[in-house]
Amino acid sequence: MSTQSPLRLGEGEQLLTGWGRTCPSLAKVVPVSTVEQVQQCIKESGPRGVLARGLGRSYGDAAQSGGACVLDLKAISTIALNASTGNVRVGAGASIHDLLLATVPAGFFVPVTAGTRQVSVGGAIAADIHGKNHHVEGSFGNHVSEIQLVDGRGEAQSLTPDDPVTRERFWATVGGMGLTGVMTEATFKMLPITSSMMSVDTERCADLDDVMSRMIERDSQYRYSVAWIDSVAATGRGVLTRGDHATADQLPAAKRATALDYGPKALASAPGLIPGGLLNKLTIRAFNEAWFRKAPKFEQGALQPISEFFHPLDFVQDWNRVYGPGGFVQYQFVVPDGAAEIIGIALRKLQSVGAPSFLTVLKRFGAANPAPLSFPQPGWTLAADVPAGIPGLATALDELDELVAAAGGRLYLAKDSRQSPEMFARTYPLLSKWRQTRDELDPTGVFTSDLARRLAL
Amino acid sequence: MNDALGNPQSVLVLGGTSEIALATVLALPRNRLRRVVLAGRPSPARDAAVTRLSGAGIAGVSAIDFEARSTSEHAALVNDVFDVGDIDVVLLAFGVLGSQDEGEANPDLAVEVATTNYTGAVSVGLRVAVRLKDQGHGSLVVFSSVAGDRARRSNFIYGSTKAGLDAFAQGLGDALHGSGAHVLVVRPGMVRTKMTTGLPEAPMTTDPDVVAKIVVAGLRRGKNTVYAPGPLRFVMTALKTLPRPVFRRLSQ
Numbered sequence: 223m224s225t226q227s228p229l230r231l232g233e234g235e236q237l238l239t240g241w242g243r244t245c246p247s248l249a250k251v252v253p254v255s256t257v258e259q260v261q262q263c264i265k266e267s268g269p270r271g272v273l274a275r276g277l278g279r280s281y282g283d284a285a286q287s288g289g290a291c292v293l294d295l296k297a298i299s300t301i302a303l304n305a306s307t308g309n310v311r312v313g314a315g316a317s318i319h320d321l322l323l324a325t326v327p328a329g330f331f332v333p334v335t336a337g338t339r340q341v342s343v344g345g346a347i348a349a350d351i352h353g354k355n356h357h358v359e360g361s362f363g364n365h366v367s368e369i370q371l372v373d374g375r376g377e378a379q380s381l382t383p384d385d386p387v388t389r390e391r392f393w394a395t396v397g398g399m400g401l402t403g404v405m406t407e408a409t410f411k412m413l414p415i416t417s418s419m420m421s422v423d424t425e426r427c428a429d430l431d432d433v434m435s436r437m438i439e440r441d442s443q444y445r446y447s448v449a450w451i452d453s454v455a456a457t458g459r460g461v462l463t464r465g466d467h468a469t470a471d472q473l474p475a476a477k478r479a480t481a482l483d484y485g486p487k488a489l490a491s492a493p494g495l496i497p498g499g500l501l502n503k504l505t506i507r508a509f510n511e512a513w514f515r516k517a518p519k520f521e522q523g524a525l526q527p528i529s530e531f532f533h534p535l536d537f538v539q540d541w542n543r544v545y546g547p548g549g550f551v552q553y554q555f556v557v558p559d560g561a562a563e564i565i566g567i568a569l570r571k572l573q574s575v576g577a578p579s580f581l582t583v584l585k586r587f588g589a590a591n592p593a594p595l596s597f598p599q600p601g602w603t604l605a606a607d608v609p610a611g612i613p614g615l616a617t618a619l620d621e622l623d624e625l626v627a628a629a630g631g632r633l634y635l636a637k638d639s640r641q642s643p644e645m646f647a648r649t650y651p652l653l654s655k656w657r658q659t660r661d662e663l664d665p666t667g668v669f670t671s672d673l674a675r676r677l678a679l
Numbered sequence: 680m681n682d683a684l685g686n687p688q689s690v691l692v693l694g695g696t697s698e699i700a701l702a703t704v705l706a707l708p709r710n711r712l713r714r715v716v717l718a719g720r721p722s723p724a725r726d727a728a729v730t731r732l733s734g735a736g737i738a739g740v741s742a743i744d745f746e747a748r749s750t751s752e753h754a755a756l757v758n759d760v761f762d763v764g765d766i767d768v769v770l771l772a773f774g775v776l777g778s779q780d781e782g783e784a785n786p787d788l789a790v791e792v793a794t795t796n797y798t799g800a801v802s803v804g805l806r807v808a809v810r811l812k813d814q815g816h817g818s819l820v821v822f823s824s825v826a827g828d829r830a831r832r833s834n835f836i837y838g839s840t841k842a843g844l845d846a847f848a849q850g851l852g853d854a855l856h857g858s859g860a861h862v863l864v865v866r867p868g869m870v871r872t873k874m875t876t877g878l879p880e881a882p883m884t885t886d887p888d889v890v891a892k893i894v895v896a897g898l899r900r901g902k903n904t905v906y907a908p909g910p911l912r913f914v915m916t917a918l919k920t921l922p923r924p925v926f927r928r929l930s931q
Contacts, residue, residue, distance in 0.1 A: 228809045229854045237859055244683035248815035248859035270814070282683060288765070288815025288859060551683045616684045616708060639683030642711060672816070675765060676680035676688065678713075 238286040241279050241542050242639055243549035244610050247288030247672055251275075255297035257370075257378055260404050263291055264668055265376040271670045274404045276342030277317060280349060281552045282639025283672035284399050290670065295344060298406055303328060308412045309367070314344030314405040319486075326484035326528065330412035331467065333365035337583075338535040339486070344405040349636035350397035350596040353532070354446035357588040361598050362410075363396030364591050370407040371395055374664030378406070394659035397596035399635055401674055402663045415467045417481035420446075420531040422465035424521045426514065430458030430566050433584065434602075437462065441586050446531070451569065452514050453579040453606060454507045458569050460584065461517040468525055486529035491539040506578035534581070545609050553619060554605035554637040556587055556598065561629035565604050568622055572606055575618045579606040594652030594659075597634040605637065616640070635673065643678040653679075680767065681816065685899035686711040687767035691760055693803055694773025695719030695742060696728050698872040699822060702891035703770060705735055712737050716760055718745035719773070747773045747799030748791070757806040765814045768898065769807050771800055771821045771848075774840075776874050782836045789836045796840035801847055808851055811860035818898055819855075820863045821848035825906070828866065828915045831930040852903055863897050865890070866915075867907040883911055 237246040254260050264272055270289035278285050286292070295315030301324045302311040308330060312321060318332055319339040325331070334346070334353045341351060347369065352361040359365075369381045369392060381392040395402045423444075427433040433449045441447045444464040451460040470481040518524075529536065542550070553572075557564045565584065572579065583605045590599040608615060623645045626632065632649035633641050647653055657679070673679070681687050686708045692700045695717025704715055715737055719725045725742050732740045745756055760766065774796045782789035804819065811817040826834055827841030845864060852862030869875055869884040890907040897905040906912040918926065 227854075229812055229858070231858060235858075237857065242683060245681055245816070246859055248812070283680065289813050290815075549683065610683055610685075616686060619684075620710070640686075643713075672680050676682060 238275070238278070238292065239549070240282045240285060240639065242281040242551055242610070243542055243545070243547075244551065244639055245283055245672065247283075247286050249273075249287055249290050249292040251292050251294055253294045253297060257298075257372065257406050260293060260295075260372045260406060261376040261378065263293060264372060264374065264404065267291060267668050271668050272404070273669060273671050274314070274344060274348075274400050276315070276345030276348075277340045279336075279338055279341050279345065280636040282635075282637065283676060284349070284636060285345070285671070287671040287674075293404060295342070295404075295406070300407075301325075303330065303412070305330075308414055309409055310412050311407060311409045312343045313407055314342060314347075314370075316343050317341060318343070318346065322484065322486075322528070325412060326415070326418050327482050329415055329482055331415045331528070333359065333411060333413055334362040335532050337533060339529070339533050340536065343408055344400070347396055347405060347408055348398060348400045349634075350591070350593055350598075351636070352587070352598050354448045354585065356598055357441055357447065357586045358445055360588060360591055361596060363393070363593055363596060366396065366408055366410040368409040369395055369405055371403040371405050371663075373403045374666055374668040390659045391663055393591070393593040394595075394656050394663070396591070396593040397635075398593075398656070398660065399595065399673060399679075400671065401669045401679060402660050403669060413467075415482075416470040417468045417473055418484040418528050419468040419473060419481070420465050420526045420528060421468040421472055422463055422521075422524045422526050422531060424518050424524065425462045426517055426519045427460050427462055428457065430460070430569070433458070433460040433462060434562060434565070437584075437586055440464075447585065449584040450513065451582040451584050451604075452510045453569060453572065453582040454503070454510045455514075456573070458566060459514060461514060463517075463531070465526075465531065472523075473525065484528065486527070486533070486536065492541050492543045503576065503578050506580060509580055545607070548609060548611040550607050550609045551615075551619075551639050552605060552607050552637040553622070554603060554634040555622070555626045555631050556601050556603040556634075557626060557629045557631035558599070558601040561631065562602055564625055564629055564631070565602055567625060568604055568606075571618055571622055572608060575612060575614045577606075577608040577612050577615055577618070579608055582606040594656035595635065595650060597632065597636070599632075601631065603634075605634075638673070641677070643676070646677045680765065682711065687818075687898075688712060689714040689765060689767050691716045691718065691766045691769045691807075693718050693745060693769065693771050693807075694747070695745070696722065696724040697770070697772035697822070699867065699870060699887045699890050700770040700772035701728055701731065702887035703820070703894045704732060704737070706888070706891040706895045707768075709736050712739070714739040714764065715741070716766075717742045718756065718760070720744070720746060745773075747795045747803070750799060750802035753799075753803045753806050757803065757810055761810040761814070765817065766810075767817050769811070769817065769819045771804060771807070771819060773799065774822065776834075776837055779834050779836055792836055793840050796837070797843040797847070800844050804847065804851060808855060808860065808862075812855060812858045815859040817859075818861045818863055819848075819851070820865060820894060820898065821845075821851075823848060823864050823866050825866050825868050825911055825915050829919050829926065832927060833930060849903075861901060863894070863902060864904045865894055865897070865907060866904065866911070868911045870907075883908055883914065
């Protein structure tokens with residue numbers, strides 16, 4: 223009998239990265255389709271532990287864990303909608319995409335969606351995702367009434383925010399980046415809609431101050447609001463889009479009978495091999511110029527399909543490849559209203575190191591929820607993509623971190639791939655409380671990730 | 680963990696007093712380093728290295744006993760270091776130059792050079808490689824030498840150990856391809872260190888800081904092989920094509 227080298231790849235072992243395609247690590251990916259299989263993997267876990275991975279849309283190292291057993295819950299995706307209450311029970315592996323296909327024709331929309339619908343329900347809760355409605359309706363966790371979780375001992379438990387016994391565990395799991403256990407199912411409240419179209423107001427704004435003052439003035443009148451900022455223009459001009467679900471009677475008469483039809487499609491796929499350097503200041507400047515010009519100067523009540531309004535990131539499949547083999551980082555921070563000037567400082571700083579960004583997005587957050595590691599807090603949040611290979615980027619972002627932290631802000635874990643453990647601990651003051659609850663759920667440290675190791679969670 | 684911009688948090692230096700390795704640690708962003716382990720013989724030089732790195736503001740610097748020739752101790756050493764936590768970068772930086780003339784006169788001395796530079800590296804290198812593969816990420820930097828590119832009359836005992844080490848490291852890099860772990864082979868020319876003090880300077884002689892910068896850039900870009908200084912790559916390619924008699928006369 224021949225000896226198998228320990229350097230050879232084992233069964234199911236594969237390299238995993240986040241959406242930014244930086245820092246791959248090797249893990250054994252295990253597809254699971256029942257709660258019992260999840261429990262068995264946890265009970266049999268080795269020294270490198272276990273982590274659930276959804277659709278890999280977090281940008282950094284949250285959904286990967288070198289040497290670990292990484293659970294793929296795609297098969298745990300049952301969707302059970304109660305049309306009279308609007309409550310839906312969903313398997314943690316189901317995507318928002320699957321969920322919308324099942325519920326929009328029945329007249330329901332997800333309470334919160336990110337810029338892509340390729341997010342699993344487990345991932346949406348683990349990252350406590352936010353959307354364009356945060357300023358009025360909060361983040362995903364706000365709408366969840368129950369989570370089924372398998373803890374570090376392999377025991378299944380039901381967590382609700384109202385039960386005093388499970389309350390802390392529920393909120394530690396919301397925004398807990400999968401480190402409190404493996405979610406298998408969640409129940410949350412859907413939003414009733416009467417059409418699959420959005421009624422959208424669009425305004426082009428001359429500069430950053432213009433964008434921000436218009437947001438302060440009238441964001442509260444809209445359920446959804448977001449601004450795109452031209453990251454290349456010195457002025458920080460932008461396009462503000464705000465709106466709400468159109469009612470069936472806002473549609474042209476001919477469309478009313480099919481008001482809830484829903485068929486989102488990706489328009490194109492990024493080519494497999496993209497040379498590094500294709501994205502440079504010129505191409506990004508051209509893109510930003512075109513994106514600005516494409517928007518109407520001022521338009522009210524335009525009808526747009528759900529996917530066009532909410533999921534611009536889904537029009538090009540695998541768009542993350544356009545940044546080439548070096549990958550990219552997304553820098554997203556929040557600062558309180560009193561530190562609004564940091565938005566402009568950050569844009570200029572990224573410009574000064576020559577870090578061009580396609581989709582730079584500015585949004586206002588409303589109230590935070592009780593989850594200790596949830597990102598949103600009242601104020602401004604800015605998100606910008608930056609190619610990872612830019613010289614001077616590490617220092618520039620460290621300097622921005624310092625400004626953000628000093629202003630009482632913080633970074634979004636689902637986007638982060640580079641902050642220091644000190645920065646994280648300083649900006650999430652409820653970390654020690656979260657750790658306590660996590661230790662109750664996972665006393666032996668079964669659940670870990672590359673992000674958890676990097677940030678010493 | 681390495682972050683997305685290629686900055687490591689933990690480093691193991693095998694040959695903890697190596698000037699090039701210390702320069703490499705110092706060339707990494709210091710605010711991300713949390714653990715640096717210097718493995719080497721207990722000595723005032725090792726203590727000084729700990730002091731130097733700590734004094735430069737690097738957190739978590741410690742030393743551990745390591746002897747390249749004591750291969751039976753390598754398994755325990757590697758496990759001790761990795762059991763505490765992941766190592767993002769391992770610098771395999773030990774080696775002795777020896778004296779060509781003394782080695783020819785007393786082959787036992789030549790064997791010592793070979794045991795340290797090659798056998799010791801194979802022993803510890805394989806053990807490190809398994810732990811890097813098991814943790815699913817990390818880089819092993821192997822300090823080879825241009826002396827291994829082509830045997831020279833004046834230092835072929837040393838050169839042959841580096842040739843062996845270099846071939847071993849290349850093969851190990853291929854074995855680890857696709858595993859998340861990665862091997863970077865560094866081929867410096869002559870570097871001004873205590874190892875080369877008193878020797879006549881060769882063309883393109885360089886300093887540890889220059890090698891360090893090249894290593895850090897190579898790590899960031901995921902390179903397999905770097906020369907230091909970079910243009911040595913072309914010089915060595917040319918030298919390797921010279922006919923034996925010509926090269927023999929050139930390298931007396």
